[in-house]
Amino acid sequence: MSFLINLAWSALGLAIMFAVLSLVVLSLVWLERKALGRLQLRFGPTRTGKFGLLQPVADAVKLILKEDIVPNDSEKAIFWVAPVIVVVSAFVIWVTIPGGENVVIKHLPLGLFYIVAFAVVGILGLVLAGWGSANKYGIMGGLRSAAQLISYEIPVVLVAAAVAILAQSLDLREIVAAQSSYPYMVVLPLGLVIFFIAGLAEVGRTPFDIYHAESEVVGGPFVEYSGAHWSVFFLAEYINTFAIAALTALLFLGGWGGPGLPDVVWFLFKTYAVILVVFWVRGTFPRLRIDQLMAFAWKVMVPLSFYTVIIAAVYRFYALPWWTLTILSLVGLGVAGWIIYRRMSAPARRVADIQRRLAARRETIASSSST
Amino acid sequence: MAEPAVPTAIPERADSQPVEMLLNMGPQHPSTHGVFRMVLWVDGEKIVDVEPHIGYLHRGSEKLCEGEQYHQIVTLFDRMDYIGNFNNELAYCMAVEKLMGLQVPERAEYIRVILCELNRIASHLLYVGTMGLDAGAMTPVMFSFRGRERVQALFEAVSGARLMHNYFRIGGLKEDVPDNFRQLVDELMPLLKEDVEQSDRILTFNEIFLSRLKDVSPITADEAIGLGLTGPMLRACGYEYDVRRAQPYSVYDRFDFEIPVGLDGDCWDRHWVRVQEMYQSLRIVEQAMEQLPEGPVASSLGRRLVRPPEGESYVRAENPRGEIGVYVVSDGTDRPYRLKVRPPSFCNLSALRRLLEDTWLADSVVVLGSLDIVLGEVDR
Numbered sequence: 001m002s003f004l005i006n007l008a009w010s011a012l013g014l015a016i017m018f019a020v021l022s023l024v025v026l027s028l029v030w031l032e033r034k035a036l037g038r039l040q041l042r043f044g045p046t047r048t049g050k051f052g053l054l055q056p057v058a059d060a061v062k063l064i065l066k067e068d069i070v071p072n073d074s075e076k077a078i079f080w081v082a083p084v085i086v087v088v089s090a091f092v093i094w095v096t097i098p099g100g101e102n103v104v105i106k107h108l109p110l111g112l113f114y115i116v117a118f119a120v121v122g123i124l125g126l127v128l129a130g131w132g133s134a135n136k137y138g139i140m141g142g143l144r145s146a147a148q149l150i151s152y153e154i155p156v157v158l159v160a161a162a163v164a165i166l167a168q169s170l171d172l173r174e175i176v177a178a179q180s181s182y183p184y185m186v187v188l189p190l191g192l193v194i195f196f197i198a199g200l201a202e203v204g205r206t207p208f209d210i211y212h213a214e215s216e217v218v219g220g221p222f223v224e225y226s227g228a229h230w231s232v233f234f235l236a237e238y239i240n241t242f243a244i245a246a247l248t249a250l251l252f253l254g255g256w257g258g259p260g261l262p263d264v265v266w267f268l269f270k271t272y273a274v275i276l277v278v279f280w281v282r283g284t285f286p287r288l289r290i291d292q293l294m295a296f297a298w299k300v301m302v303p304l305s306f307y308t309v310i311i312a313a314v315y316r317f318y319a320l321p322w323w324t325l326t327i328l329s330l331v332g333l334g335v336a337g338w339i340i341y342r343r344m345s346a347p348a349r350r351v352a353d354i355q356r357r358l359a360a361r362r363e364t365i366a367s368s369s370s371t
Numbered sequence: 372m373a374e375p376a377v378p379t380a381i382p383e384r385a386d387s388q389p390v391e392m393l394l395n396m397g398p399q400h401p402s403t404h405g406v407f408r409m410v411l412w413v414d415g416e417k418i419v420d421v422e423p424h425i426g427y428l429h430r431g432s433e434k435l436c437e438g439e440q441y442h443q444i445v446t447l448f449d450r451m452d453y454i455g456n457f458n459n460e461l462a463y464c465m466a467v468e469k470l471m472g473l474q475v476p477e478r479a480e481y482i483r484v485i486l487c488e489l490n491r492i493a494s495h496l497l498y499v500g501t502m503g504l505d506a507g508a509m510t511p512v513m514f515s516f517r518g519r520e521r522v523q524a525l526f527e528a529v530s531g532a533r534l535m536h537n538y539f540r541i542g543g544l545k546e547d548v549p550d551n552f553r554q555l556v557d558e559l560m561p562l563l564k565e566d567v568e569q570s571d572r573i574l575t576f577n578e579i580f581l582s583r584l585k586d587v588s589p590i591t592a593d594e595a596i597g598l599g600l601t602g603p604m605l606r607a608c609g610y611e612y613d614v615r616r617a618q619p620y621s622v623y624d625r626f627d628f629e630i631p632v633g634l635d636g637d638c639w640d641r642h643w644v645r646v647q648e649m650y651q652s653l654r655i656v657e658q659a660m661e662q663l664p665e666g667p668v669a670s671s672l673g674r675r676l677v678r679p680p681e682g683e684s685y686v687r688a689e690n691p692r693g694e695i696g697v698y699v700v701s702d703g704t705d706r707p708y709r710l711k712v713r714p715p716s717f718c719n720l721s722a723l724r725r726l727l728e729d730t731w732l733a734d735s736v737v738v739l740g741s742l743d744i745v746l747g748e749v750d751r
Contacts, residue, residue: 040513136394140732206507207579215402215505216733286579287507289733290416358634
């Protein structure tokens with residue numbers, strides 16, 4: 001009997017989670033279109049509802065009513081199951097992500113471990129989607145997503161481990177409680193930067209939107225999907241974005257901690273702030289190339305995340321004062337920033353060199369013609 | 372998996388390694404700039420070989436010209452390079468004027484130059500935007516299209532049409548510019564300058580943009596000349612060649628402007644050359660507006676039917692995309708016997724296979740973007 005009651009409660013919890021997450025996705029779609037519009041001298045949606053607020057609803061209805069085309073040559077079973085894998089893995093991690101002290105479907109003592117483990121499952125769905133749709137762009141995108149997401153999973157996991165070392169817990173509630181005096185972004189700024197960048201790559205957002213790059217592989221794994229199947233991918237992408245932003249808020253920005261307002265409000269405020277940065281980056285940067293992306297992962301992100309774990313462990317083991325960790329982290333950030341700057345500004349320096357050589361050549365031409 | 376129908380066999384490779392995959396890009400692809408089709412042989416993410424397919428927009432313009440009267444052909448030239456309409460009209464009108472030995476009034480020449488340079492800016496702004504899109508940046512296209520929109524508003528005020536102007540006539544212009552032309556241009560110039568600067572700032576020196584474009588498909592000046600590249604493609608290699616300076620036409624010899632050149636001939640240099648050209652075009656427009664004389668805008672020919680004497684003429688001009696050549700053969704009637712165009716896009720596109728050597732799949736899009744082709748002109 002108690003088992004049945006538990007089951008009913010779980011079902012109710014999952015239903016509420018589904019409803020809330022759907023609402024969140026609608027709000028994110030609207031927010032992204034508005035934010036991008038403002039960055040791009042546009043208004044974004046204005047016609048459907050007040051401030052275009054109903055536009056995502058209209059889009060969702062349209063997508064669900066559209067014909068769901070299954071290509072003849074596709075592997076029907078794989079083609080059908082791939083979006084399910086992606087969206088289920090996106091949803092299940094939300095079971096244990098708390099939106100406040102007691103706002104959680106199922107509190108797990110190993111919550112962080114669970115989240116990290118299930119976040120990887122979505123990759124399988126993307127690869128299957130690319131493979132099953134019998135499209136070369138799809139395969140290209142699927143393989144790209146496998147390479148990209150697995151590479152960037154490592155920094156995410158390692159930085160999460162560093163935070164767990166600091167908080168001495170994998171329980172998200174305790175991690176947030178450990179940040180009651182100061183958020184971890186103060187002691188681990190390097191960790192925050194790595195987690196945010198790797199998180200962008202994890203959810204395939206600009207400048208790492210390589211596996212579904214529209215100008216190259218025209219949507220990658222999603223190229224053959226339409227209607228409800230496609231909207232499921234879309235849903236999963238936004239839920240994942242929200243999850244990464246929420247984890248950034250929970251692990252580094254002090255979670256729901258904050259003066260005055262209720263904890264859920266603080267949590268949402270911080271999460272949406274991170275999300276707005278994601279949209280801002282999207283409106284600003286071009287896309288990296290796949291080899292540059294992989295080089296960035298393995299040459300910069302992975303070593304730095306190892307460094308983060310090591311300094312967190314050293315700090316915890318020797319019980320050093322907290323500001324030593326800040327300094328160590330900032331040193332790492334500085335070194336990384338300098339290396340990236342050198343790497344990235346190499347062409348700019350060459351451009352300056354070109355300008356100088358051109359000016360010199362013009363001068364010689366001018367002097368030879370005048371004499 | 373279904374193989375796409377490709378009429379050609381997979382090429383033999385010197386090192387006899389298996390070709391991994393044949394990827395058909397276009398004509399329905401968001402970044403082939405229209406209806407261009409590339410058949411790519413890719414080895415993972417590396418490009419092994421490419422076979423360009425053109426002709427999806429072929430309308431037989433050159434043959435159509437033989438059936439039209441000389442004045443009617445102007446509209447056909449509008450529809451060849453539909454991004455640089457005025458430049459195309461100018462090249463055609465100059466070819467027929469040369470054949471007839473017509474003298475174009477000063478005022479008409481200046482207005483032509485002003486409109487052509489503004490059109491060059493509009494064309495390069497479109498290029499900057501699409502280059503951003505090809506590289507994955509969404510925002511530059513919005514900034515650059517604002518400027519392009521402003522230029523087109525001026526074009527509409529002058530000619531009545533935003534794109535297919537049909538405004539130049541053999542021996543002059545259709546009619547004089549509107550009375551408030553000077554005011555319109557004066558209002559446009561500072562705004563346009565700001566738009567050019569903004570779309571330049573957001574993209575050109577962006578670190579990711581630099582790492583995407585710099586050192587991608589570099590080409591030397593010798594090779595570029597051998598391949599027949601012209602315009603920004605050639606200047607990016609460091610070769611200072613511009614028809615406006617090498618063989619000045621219209622009144623281009625009266626303006627002070629620089630020819631921006633790159634050095635490495637890679638994608639970024641091509642981008643940079645185009646961006647710098649916009650600033651030079653702004654300078655030309657400013658000078659032309661200062662010198663703009665009063666007077667008639669149509670030659671002694673008026674609006675009579677054009678009947679050039681028997682003979683032929685070839686004229687070249689600097690289009691936004693490169694050097695356009697127009698060859699007209701007349702048999703003394705009111706329609707040309709033969710008309711041949713050397714379109715810059717077509718000649719630049721023919722270097723695609725060389726340019727895509729040793730590049731990545733993602734680069735193919737950027738290289739094609741840096742060619743800045745207009746399919747209407749490639750296929751004609």
